[in-house]
Amino acid sequence: MAPGAAPATTVTTATTAPVQVRLDELSPTVVRPGQDLRVQVTVSATAGSGTGPLTARVLTGASAVTGREELASWLHDSSPRPLAGRVATTQQLPAGLPGGGSTTLSLTVPRSQLSRGAPFGAYPLAVEVRSAEGQAGIARTVVPWVGRAEEFEPLRLAWVAPLTLPADPELTAGTDQQVGAAWTRAVGPGGPLQHRLDAASGTPVTWLVDPAVVAPPTRAGGLVTASSPEPAPSLSTPATPSTPTSPTNPTTPALPTPGATSSRTGASSPATSAGSAATAPAAPATPGTAAPSTPSPAPPAASTPAALAGAARDAQQLAARLKALGDDQPLWGLPTHDPDTAALLDSGLDDRLREVLYPSGASPLDAPLGRSLPSSVAWPADGRWDTDRSTQWPLLTGHGAPTAALVSSATVASWRGTTPGAAQRSAGGLPLLAYDERLSAVTAGTRTASDAQLVQEFLGQSLTLLGELPGTRRTALVTIPRDTAMSGPALRRLWTASGTAPWLRQVATSSILGQSPDASGPATGSPHVGVSPLDAERISALEQDAATASGLAQVLPPEQVSAGSWTTGVRDLASARWRGQPGSWETLRHAVTGSLSGTAQGIQVRPSTINFLADTGTIQITVTNALPYAVHGVRLELVPGSPKLRVDRSPGPISVAAGSRTTTQVQVTALGAGTVPLEARLTTPDGTVLGVPTTVDMNVRPTSVWVFVLIAGIVGAILVLGLARSLRRSPTRAQRELGDTHAVADAVLGPHRSPKDLR
Structure with missing residues (x-):
């Protein structure tokens, strides 16, 4: 412990939190000898009745974290290992907080409390708020420390960031106003894609671009709607x-x-x-x-609505920005609409759907950029590259074998417990760009309560990574997830902090491809990726939708309805953007299927x-x-x-x-x-x-x-009549003239005749 340090204390986490503590800023983000540390937090009362007197205090760990798993546990576990450290500074809140109220505190940790004997390390830090009953709330973070002598080989850091569309069903399905507004939110000046480009100024970032970001719908009548088209009123x-x-018996049809x-x-x-x-x-x-019946004429094609025209202008501005990027920020192309090839490979698909998802020809980006983007680097959404994917991938996409694949380091075997480097090689010899799983997971922006905590976690993880092999030249790759929740300002804050960290050196991603890759084996780790909604049953349904859309395009007039909107809907449903978003996927699925079936019926x-x-x-x-x-x-x-x-x-x-x-x-x-x-x-x-x-x-x-039945009936009647006549034969003429022969004999011979008399 440094001279003048406060006595040691043990910090645990309360099971309930009457107040919420949010870390707003640590300045500086990396502490060096002779520097004080300013900690700014916001304390908010969660109870409606308010709180009593409160005390805020900053506690620092006595030793650096010894591994990346320990650091993650300290920051994110609900009950991490208790912090055995020191109370560096305190501040009183004698009046407490009213119900629902909040206040901002600025606490300064003097340099005397921060002196360390190690050359570098990531030290745990906690801001604890206590009441008379005990701990009322806590925020945990980490403070990187670097001594005067930099006794390490700097870690080279490369960045890959996506320019893909968000998981928003209204980009495809809805009214003109809804679709146009969704596109403006995504690609407009206030959208996340433009904010990422703003934040990356001066940082060597490789952009993975979905060409669909510059191809919004451009005319009315071509949008997928959740209901069938309105029927023409003239059809009864x-x-x-x-x-x-039969007019006399309407219920029984007559012959x-x-x-x-x-x-x-x-x-x-x-x-x-x-x-x-x-x-x-x-x-x-x-x-x-x-x-x-008098048919109603087909509705005339409407001009482009203002909302769609605005979205088209936003997409053109985005394309112009991409074209103006310098050599330090290269563009790598993804297949249009960024299909989830990994999920499609797992379940398989028919040729019709494959042609829809991986069409041949120019991409929508070629014309505005004036060139074709390199698209030979595969980015499987599940972060894996199994042995058979080198063969299956080009067969599915039809675009040739990839020259490299972007995979998670969690799927690559480690060497003696260290994190795998960025340059790897598959069992089949394909170069692999292995992005650091933990650093990339931080940039998802979903595990921390504030931008300041996110930046500190990233710096702490990278410094702990350096500590695995501090004297070895290593390169780490960070791939920001497709579904990152980081805002533009948060990215700017992160890129600024990583660019000034003394143990990090920013390099281009392409430099990794020039390194001699390490032969990698399979690992048992799991990448932090969402589950794809695409299973065998849903892919089969997409195949049917693709067939229906293709068929309708052959019978409907192109000037009245855009069958391409249904094809776009099918492509969007197969996109990797829906991982971890099953509800949004189902919303779009219902709209596309409803529109297709309503039209077909x-x-x-x-x-x-x-x-x-x-x-x-x-x-x-x-x-x-x-x-x-x-x-x-x-x-x-x-x-x-x-x-x-x-x-x-x-x-x-x-x-x-x-x-x-x-x-x-x-x-x-x-x-x-x-x-x-x-x-x-x-x-x-x-x-x-x-x-x-x-x-x-x-x-x-x-x-x-019925003719044969009639003839047979007549013949049968004749036969029956003949038989009846033969059985009931009438007397002959002689009998009718003579009368009864027995009576005549009695009269002539007498009643006592013998039989011989009759002979």
Whole structure:
């Protein structure tokens, strides 16, 4: 203990905290010999009734932390190991705090309380507030100490920072105003991306850029909405799916007479006679023409709303800033929309979704930058690079094998308990840029209560890292997470502090690629990354959404609706930005799926009942379009539910005006009598099913059946009559003339005749 130091004390953490203590500033951030330390805190009462008299005191540890795990435990565990240290200074609050009140305290630790014998170290420090009952609140931090002689090899420090979009569903789904405002929040002058660029002035940072940051939606009508498009008001919907054909009995369809057509269903019963091949229905509607109802015209394309125009200007300004960056802040490109390739590799995906997520061609950044960004460094969102990823990664992305991968040091085997260096090599020989897991986790900005605590933790962790091998030249890489909560001012504060720390030397990330990498093996550590919402089931659903979006793009007019907005929604759902954000992911998922299904279900086959009295002929199927825009090239597929009916020829492509209906003719052949359910499916040219299949009930009565039944009935009646006549034969003419022969014999021979007399 230094001369004049206060007596030693032991500090524990109270189970309840009547007051909250927030560390606002430590000045200087790194203490050197001959310097006092000023500690500024804000003390707030958490109890509504206020507090009694309080005493604030600063306690410093007698010895430096001996390892990185010990430092993390001191700062973040709810019950860390008690601090055996000294009371460096105190300040009284005799009046206490009113309920909900707060006050700011500035306490100065004299240099005499800070003298250390070690050349450097990170020392624990606590600001404790006590009441009459004991500890009322505490804030814990760490103070780096460096002596006059710098007895170490400075640690080289490289930075990688993301310029990616936040996990905000309104960037894709919502009204024009909502989407435009979300983009302005993300990429505008007051957004986090511009603030990061401001904070990095003078710091060698390598930026990992998602090209989608400069590609907001630019026109109305192309945004994903959570509900289906408003139906056109002119299209009337039938009250019942079954169509009566008899005006006298609307509930029981009657068999139509030859040549009659069923009304309102758009289906006809062909007029045929026995032995005829087929006859056409009476006056069918021409395929592709609307029914007599008056369709509403498709809404005209609106001009770009002000909110979207403002977002486009913000994106252009961001692109201009990126183009103006110097050589000390290079840009590395990510795949557009930053897909979570690691999660996609774990579950697999089909070729259609792969082409959507990893399209070929120029990225949205190429034109504003006037060049293509290098994009050969892979950044798996889970921080891992397994042995088989060197082969699987290029097969999935289709962009060639990466030249390096950005991975967490937690996934790299350590050497004798030390933290792995930044330059590593996979088992397959791929260079790995291993970012320091603990330093990078600090920059997430979610584990500390204030910017000052974050800066002190980062400095303490880096100094403890230096202490592992103080005489060895080492390089550490810090990768700021995609979902960092650090504000621009907090980053500026961190980069300023790390740039002036005597044990740190800022270097370019590219310098790591030029180092001789260490052969690394697998480690059992887990990176601090959120769980991806993309599992096998959800990826399968995305595959279906991608297929539906692709199919709708083939039948909808591009000037009326932007099918690209659905594709953008699918790409956004596959992004790495949603790790640890399942609620936001589900919100966007619901919007994209609802918009797709609502549009697809706007084109349907009207349910009906058709009476078919022929061996072969045509029926009419009605297709309705409740959408406010026309559709073209729709295919109709009919699948009989029984072998009693055969569809001979499917109709050609169908076009339906906005808010209208049309009928199409289908050639069928009856193979038996009975009720046959006919499943009607509408598909796009590539086979994507639109909406839900509809059932058309067919009452099939082939001509040959009822004719044969009639003939058989007549023949049977003749046979029955002949048999009955033969059984009940009438008397012959001779019998009718002679009368009763026995009576005549009695009269001539007498009643006592013998049988011989009758011979």
